[in-house]
Amino acid sequence: MTAPPSNPNSGPLGTTYQVGGTDSGGNDTTYKVRAVMVDQQSPLAPYGSLTNPADHLAAVKFRITGVTGQSSDDANTNASVITGDTTQYQAALDDTADGPNFSSGSFTVAPGQTVSGWVTFELPPGQGIASVQWVPSSGLSDQAGTWIVAGAPPAGAPATPSPPPTQPPAPSQQAPQGSTAPAQNVSAEAVVTQFYQDINDHNYQAAWALGGDNLNGGAGYSKWVAGYATTVSISLGTFSSFGSDQVAVSLSAVQTDGSTTTYQGTYTVQNGVIVSANITQTS
Numbered sequence: 001m002t003a004p005p006s007n008p009n010s011g012p013l014g015t016t017y018q019v020g021g022t023d024s025g026g027n028d029t030t031y032k033v034r035a036v037m038v039d040q041q042s043p044l045a046p047y048g049s050l051t052n053p054a055d056h057l058a059a060v061k062f063r064i065t066g067v068t069g070q071s072s073d074d075a076n077t078n079a080s081v082i083t084g085d086t087t088q089y090q091a092a093l094d095d096t097a098d099g100p101n102f103s104s105g106s107f108t109v110a111p112g113q114t115v116s117g118w119v120t121f122e123l124p125p126g127q128g129i130a131s132v133q134w135v136p137s138s139g140l141s142d143q144a145g146t147w148i149v150a151g152a153p154p155a156g157a158p159a160t161p162s163p164p165p166t167q168p169p170a171p172s173q174q175a176p177q178g179s180t181a182p183a184q185n186v187s188a189e190a191v192v193t194q195f196y197q198d199i200n201d202h203n204y205q206a207a208w209a210l211g212g213d214n215l216n217g218g219a220g221y222s223k224w225v226a227g228y229a230t231t232v233s234i235s236l237g238t239f240s241s242f243g244s245d246q247v248a249v250s251l252s253a254v255q256t257d258g259s260t261t262t263y264q265g266t267y268t269v270q271n272g273v274i275v276s277a278n279i280t281q282t283s
Helices: 188-200 204-209 220-224
Strands: 008-013 018-022 028-039 056-068 072-075 081-082 087-090 107-108 114-122 131-134 145-148 231-239 245-254 260-270 274-281
Touching: 018 072, 028 072, 028 131, 028 188, 056 081, 056 107, 056 131, 081 114, 087 114, 107 114, 114 188, 188 204, 188 220, 188 231, 188 245, 188 260, 188 274
Parallel strands: 008 145
Antiparallel strands: 018 028, 028 056, 056 114, 072 107, 081 087, 081 131, 131 145, 231 245, 245 260, 260 274
């Protein structure tokens, strides 16, 4: 595999990078790649096993969108992660119960077409993903990207920080018709990350089902949704102690006026649903 460049483009989870290449006919192709979700304690798919039983599985969800031409690439080859002790890990090729691995890592997208998939990594005890890297098969450094996973602990110390005293401005109540219960075999961190992905996608019913109903302060569903009317996007970094139902988060919310508001704190997840939050605004 091509080694990552020393100074790749860098940004928080949710940042989009554009990758160029050529197809089998020599025609230029371009796609966009975004790391949208990190699961620090990803559940193995049925019948899966780790090389070292003491290790744990971590996973990153990527979203790929075609721009020009028909782009084909391999997420298992392009993706790698850096842990808190600065060790780089390549894809483990183990399947996760979080979702599919594209087509065994491979994907093809036409202009405007979007596909999503998970890439897994086998990590030693006490280590979590601190950053995610994507190096296209061409190995061009100006097309490589790094996503920083905010809140990742130093080496050997995956501790959850002390929770801030207040809860963020989150609106809601009156559950929408047809809400479906979230899956309960996904880790707490994956639930929180998906909650904000749903908000970014304006899929408020899904976010409500994942815990918005418990964070509305009695305001009701419509007011909860209206509370995000001036929010353009939310970038999320998460980390939770392995086996913990409490997830430490840092949030950056871009508003319609161009300003950015940041928050830090914790969410508590039980049975696949966010049940409480303790968040404070930091800027």
